Amino acid sequence: MxxxxxxxxxxxxxxxxxxxxxxxxxxxxxxxxxxxxxxxxxxxxxxxxxxxxxxxxxxxxxxxxxxxxxxxxxxxxxxxxxxxxxxxxxxxxxxxxxxxxxxxxxxxxxxxxxxxxxxxxxxxxxxxxxxxxxxxxxxxxxxxxxxxxxxxxxxxxxxxxxxxxxxxxxxxxxxxxxxxxxxxxxxxxxxxxxxxxxxxxxxxxxxxxxxxxxxRLTLRYALPRAFAYGQGPTAAAAARTPPDWLGVAGWMTQGLVQASVFGALAAVKWAVRSPNFAPTADKAARGLGKTLWFGPFKIEFYGRSSGGVRLP
Missing domain, CATH: 3.90.550.10 (Spore Coat Polysaccharide Biosynthesis Protein SpsA; Chain A)
Structure with missing residues (x-):
């Protein structure tokens, strides 16, 4: 059976x-x-x-x-x-x-x-x-x-x-x-x-x-998590055997453009207290994550602070 x-x-x-x-x-x-x-x-x-x-x-x-x-x-x-x-x-x-x-x-x-x-x-x-x-x-x-x-x-x-x-x-x-x-x-x-x-x-x-x-129902949690999500595709390309460095460069370039455009737009929306600020800031954070995916920029959401894994 x-x-x-x-x-x-x-x-x-x-x-x-x-x-x-x-x-x-x-x-x-x-x-x-x-x-x-x-x-x-x-x-x-x-x-x-x-x-x-x-x-x-x-x-x-x-x-x-x-x-x-x-x-x-x-x-x-x-x-x-x-x-x-x-x-x-x-x-x-x-x-x-x-x-x-x-x-x-x-x-x-x-x-x-x-x-x-x-x-x-x-x-x-x-x-x-x-x-x-x-x-x-x-x-x-x-x-x-x-x-x-x-x-x-x-x-x-x-x-x-x-x-x-x-x-x-x-x-x-x-x-x-x-x-x-x-x-x-x-x-x-x-x-x-x-x-x-x-x-x-x-x-x-x-x-x-x-x-x-x-x-978790705050921007203080969601935006860093969006940054970590953004790191995913670039880190995945780097983790392949052999590493896909062309893919890494492509994702980093895409992320830099995304972070620049939506980061500037998010700043304007924050200044005018736009109710649509959060989704724009999210896109900027994900773009930044695609670019800053390595070493000291990796965010640990699991296991360290609570003594156990925190599953999304």
Whole structure:
């Protein structure tokens, strides 16, 4: 019997973990006898153990608890794959909530297009008390894609995705530890899979909610994160074997132009207190990231300050 492993990495987010797990318990259109949930606790103190034990008692399928004490986003995802039994692995982060038809929609698109990885939309959701820059912040934490399901040439992030294990370059540790603290471990993996001929698909109906923690619903968090996102394509070109230095130069040049144009426009909008300042500043930050992608400019969002991985 084909088993589907649903994976939720977590660190010190008990409330979000409960919401995510219970949304998985309510999945419809899939035989629960084929399912399992793997929760990876990346807090060195193993703070999620009691929560997972409580959830396991109410789950309609097996729940596996994994403690990965070594902080790092790649470590957490690899620890899940080391114990997951599934031929397919679906990732749902601990700040996400899946509607009842989510998993069935991912599986249907995988079967239809024989895809190695299927991605779905993410809808950012801010609590009512967030007023300033609300529209921008909800869009920032969202993932938009094609309006209809189908095969795609590019890839997205690991949150809200379905992977066919046989297509992974390594069945147990496909995520690179070099990205443990800066993120982008999924971009590195999917870029490697694309180069090997992997098939990607988009499942427009397989959407999930994302509920960012309140501390992230500010420009002080979002703009540095936009800068880090901008670093992604340039860093990926440099990480190839051999390095794609022509690609690096192209991304850096594009980033310099983007940062200059949108940086100047953002300054004007800030001076006149334009309500549309945040999206323009975001574009400038991403452009700057494409240019300043190396060494001391790398931003560590994972594992250092909190003692554990903080998954986006």
């Amino acid at each position: 084909t088993v589907i492993s649903m994976v939720t990495p977590t660190v010190r987010r008990p409330d979000g973990l409960v919401v995510a797990a219970r949304s998985l318990f309510r999945q419809q259109g899939v035989d629960h006898a084929r399912l399992e949930l793997v929760v990876v606790d990346n807090d060195p103190a193993a703070s999620a153990r009691a929560v997972v034990e409580h959830l396991a008692a109410e789950a309609p399928f097996p729940v596996r608890y994994v403690h990965e004490p070594e902080p790092g986003v790649a470590n957490a995802r690899n620890a899940a794959l080391a114990v997951a039994q599934g031929e397919f692995v679906a990732f749902l982060d601990d700040d996400e909530e899946a509607p009842p038809g989510w998993l069935a929609a991912l599986l249907a698109i995988q079967a239809r297009f024989q895809a190695d990885v299927v991605f779905g939309p993410v809808r950012g959701r801010a609590p009512p008390r967030v007023v300033r820059h609300r529209a921008y912040l909800e869009r920032f934490f969202s993932r938009e894609g094609p309006s209809e399901s189908g095969a795609i040439e590019h890839y997205y992030g690991c949150g809200n995705s379905l992977l066919r294990r046989a297509a992974l370059p390594h069945p147990l540790r496909p995520f690179s530890s070099v990205r443990n603290h800066i993120g982008g471990e999924d971009d590195l993996l999917f870029g490697q899979m694309k180069a090997s001929g992997a098939r990607f698909a988009w499942a427009a109906e397989a959407w999930v909610w994302e509920d960012p923690v309140p501390a």
